[in-house]
Amino acid sequence: xxxxxxxxxxxxxxxxxxxxxxxxxxxxxxxxxxxxxxxxxxxxxxxxxxxxxxxxxxxxxxxxx
Numbered sequence: 001x002x003x004x005x006x007x008x009x010x011x012x013x014x015x016x017x018x019x020x021x022x023x024x025x026x027x028x029x030x031x032x033x034x035x036x037x038x039x040x041x042x043x044x045x046x047x048x049x050x051x052x053x054x055x056x057x058x059x060x061x062x063x064x065x
């Protein structure tokens with residue numbers, strides 16, 4: 001069976017943590033920022049973890065088994 005290919009767009013968007021989870025950046029931070037509150041924009045800066053529901057999908061995209 002051939003090797004699985006890594007999805008290149010996923011490779012740029014996710015980083016693996018030491019505990020085996022995946023970090024991701026938050027969405028909705030690129031434009032139309034005038035109507036968003038300062039608190040909301042500040043909270044969008046921090047990275048967060050991929051939810052447990054999406055973890056199998058991310059692992060498959062990154063060919064992690």
